[in-house]
Amino acid sequence: MKNYKKTKIACYLGFITQAIAANFAPLLFLKFHTDYNISLGNIALISTCFFFTQLVVDLFCAKFVDRIGYRTCIVASEVCSALGLVGLAFLPDLLLNPYTGIIISVIIYAIGSGLIEVLCSPIVEACPFENKEATMSLLHSFYCWGAVGTILVSTAFFAIFGIDSWKWLAVLLAMVPAINIYNFATCPIEYLVEDGEGMSIPSLFKTPLFWVAIILMVCSGASELSMAQWASAYAEAALGLSKTMGDLMGPCLFAVAMGISRMLYGKYGEKVNLSKFMLGSGVLCVLCYVLASLFSNPIVGLIGCILCGFSVGIMWPGTLSISSKKFPTGGTAMFALLAMAGDLGGSIGPGIVGRVTQMAGDNIRTGMTVGLIFPVVLVVGLLFFDKMKSR
Structure with a gap:
């Protein structure tokens, strides 16, 4: 018998991952401004870049996801999210232009975030749960709790270890999508409709x-x-x-x-x-x-x-x-x-x-x-x- 509870947990963690991707970098905007001497105008473009990438991914999903397959794409979403968060910790210092490193990292985890946003809902919708509307609402609540958790954990971490340790926190947060790669790779996944229908x-x-x-x-x-x-x-x-x-x-x-x-x-x-x-x-x-x-x-x-x-x-x-x-x-x-x-x-x-x-x-x-x-x-x-x- 298929364990759809595992699918639900994977999707919950997926939305928490999306919340981390959307809310972590904005907490560091002033830090980026002072440490890397990035203008506030360019700092503002980081969020624009994040949401624009998600829009592009949404369009891509509408056309190609059914051909590629849900599992391949949703596993890729967690891989991209983890790589992007780890990249945020290291790429700004490895590249000659720190801002380029930040933007590359944001684009990578925004790809993951966009895939999560599109795929977790139909994956849960396709599972044989009794009350789909209530299940969908509960699923999306995990984005909210992920956002709250990201703000609270970051605030506590910076208070204890100092904001200069933010790179370690980025790596720790990347553990959430990294762990969830296994969940999505092994949980049962159904399709809303058959390919081509x-x-x-x-x-x-x-x-x-x-x-x-x-x-x-x-x-x-x-x-x-x-x-x-x-x-x-x-x-x-x-x-x-x-x-x-x-x-x-x-x-x-x-x-x-x-x-x-x-x-x-x-x-x-x-x-x-x-x-x-x-x-x-x-x-x-x-x-x-x-x-x-x-x-x-x-x-x-x-x-x-x-x-x-x-x-x-x-x-x-x-x-x-x-x-x-x-x-x-x-x-x-x-x-x-x-x-x-x-x-x-x-x-x-x-x-x-x-x-x-x-x-x-x-x-x-x-x-x-x-x-x-x-x-x-x-x-x-x-x-x-x-x-x-x-x-």
Whole structure:
């Protein structure tokens, strides 16, 4: 009898790996700036490079993963993640240009992160678990706990050993994907659809409902990351904390709230209507943006930021679940395109909010007021999806 619990654990560790890849380097941005004399403009491009690489991988997966095979690609994701993190520790000092070493390492582990993002969801979806929506939500909660763990472990490590020891921490964190290589190499892996039987990319794009799902994913990514990016600033403004404590009170609590949302649905999902839960979460998200943008009290703004984490928690995994149910033969192409849409939203959302904030004389509340459009469109999109789905 196949042990699908092993598959689930491998995918949990996969999402923790993705969280490490996304959240570790940003904690070192100022360290890179001072030690390697890299301009802040180039430092900002590190995150851009990470997300752009993930977008490219999403497109690659939509076209080629079914031909290569799930197991080969998901094992490669862990290999790339481990190599990239180890490379981050050594390449900047081995190459003449440290910035080149950082970018190469980021691209390598971003390839791994992109493969994880696309493949773990369909791998779990293809397993014979009873409540797929709840299982999917619980799976995605491990990204949140991975993000929280990365921030807390890094903060504790730097407090004990000093931030100059960050390279050792990079190597230690690389052990997570290194161990998971064995898990993915040996666990049972099923396919959503047989090779050649899944919907093609053109056929997906010809379906109006799929376009609504794409919009939901764009707005989910934008709503999540636009707020997460400013959570630290609110924490600092509200409580007068240092940057480190601001990160713990802002982005860390945001991730905790998001993880709780996904974990609660993962535990009690069979008793809750997913569409109604998502719609309620969307309305709460709008309220959170209103609190953060229209109220001058920074404490109220911080509460809005943290609660926003809870409100957006179900959006990404929920959209994947309702799309998978509506398009049972969507296959890897569907998951890859939806992941790409989420990454696109996560890239453009914070950029728009940041640009408006700058144009408004560094007024964060003005930027967040414009960011309010993402959760509003999300709620409208959910209503459309329900209406079209019922037809």
